[in-house]
Amino acid sequence: EAGVVQSPRYKIIEKKQPVAFWCNPISGHNTLYWYRQNLGQGPELLIRYENEEAVDDSQLPKDRFSAERLKGVDSTLKIQPAELGDSAVYLCASSSRTSQNTGELFFGEGSRLTVL
Amino acid sequence: QKEVEQDPGPLSVPEGAIVSLNCTYSNSAFQYFMWYRQYSRKGPELLMYTYSSGNKEDGRFTAQVDKSSKYISLFIRDSQPSDSATYLCAMTLGGFQKLVFGTGTRLLVSP
Numbered sequence: 001e002a003g004v005v006q007s008p009r010y011k012i013i014e015k016k017q018p019v020a021f022w023c024n025p026i027s028g029h030n031t032l033y034w035y036r037q038n039l040g041q042g043p044e045l046l047i048r049y050e051n052e053e054a055v056d057d058s059q060l061p062k063d064r065f066s067a068e069r070l071k072g073v074d075s076t077l078k079i080q081p082a083e084l085g086d087s088a089v090y091l092c093a094s095s096s097r098t099s100q101n102t103g104e105l106f107f108g109e110g111s112r113l114t115v116l
Numbered sequence: 117q118k119e120v121e122q123d124p125g126p127l128s129v130p131e132g133a134i135v136s137l138n139c140t141y142s143n144s145a146f147q148y149f150m151w152y153r154q155y156s157r158k159g160p161e162l163l164m165y166t167y168s169s170g171n172k173e174d175g176r177f178t179a180q181v182d183k184s185s186k187y188i189s190l191f192i193r194d195s196q197p198s199d200s201a202t203y204l205c206a207m208t209l210g211g212f213q214k215l216v217f218g219t220g221t222r223l224l225v226s227p
Contacts, residue, residue: 004159040124042204042217043160056214091159103150103208103215107159 002026004108006092012114018080021111025073025094032069033105034060034077035091043091049075082115089113119143122205122218131227135192139205139218142186146207146216149181151190154202154220163203164190195225 005024013019025032030051035043046065048056051072060067064083069075079086089112093105122139129135137151148167152160164179166172166188172179178191188207192199202220 040219042120042122042206042219043215044217045214048214093159102162102165103148103206104162104165105160105215107161109157109159112157 004092004094004106006090006108006111008111009109010112010114012116013082014116015084016081018078019082019113020076020078021090021092021113023075023077023092023108025075025092026096026106029094029096029099029106030072031095031100032075033093033095034067034075035093035107037089037091037110039088046077046090079113082113084115087113087115117142118219119216120205120207120218123221124219126222126224128224128226129195131195131197131225133195133225135195135199135223135225137190137192137203137205137221137223139188140186141188141207143209143216144183144186145209147210148208149179149188150206150208150215151177151179152204152206152217154204156201160204192223195223197225197227199223200225 032049034046037043047060049069067077089110091110093107120141151163153163154160169183176193180189204220205218206215
């Protein structure tokens, strides 16, 4: 079974440029998460989707960040314009109702963003 | 003050040592406690999960929760170089939909 797939793995951009990250969750997982992990820190939730509905976006900086999950499968996270402080690893994760009972999120390898 | 505190390390031990990793937390309402392992340039993966207080053992790993002290631990017996990774504690109020992670402790096991 394929895991959570993210792309690109690495992205270097100049500040004020836009950037987008893509995530394909594990097949059948209805819940999808975007986390941000700063260097030396734990992941912090940005947004959670149940199918195609964003049910928790309280931590998403909505002035520059946007996300979508069309058809309740793949998801895209966009930053426009990027700022120096956005440099981080953006992790996508998914879970099923079964895996949620044990607190298990399945993470992708992340997209590492460097803003110059 | 962060909700979950964890010493960032690095913690360096020789192969075969017993390792103790710890987290403290401030929200007494947390009910579910997890340990995730994260290898360099990889995503975290669930290692252990416990509910409320008590111990749970899985092979060389033991997770311990002391809710009265708001303190959780992960013990690794007979540590191996392959255990070298960052260990993240995580906890939630319930429903498993919003995990709060610690900063992670980097563990280095030398042969």
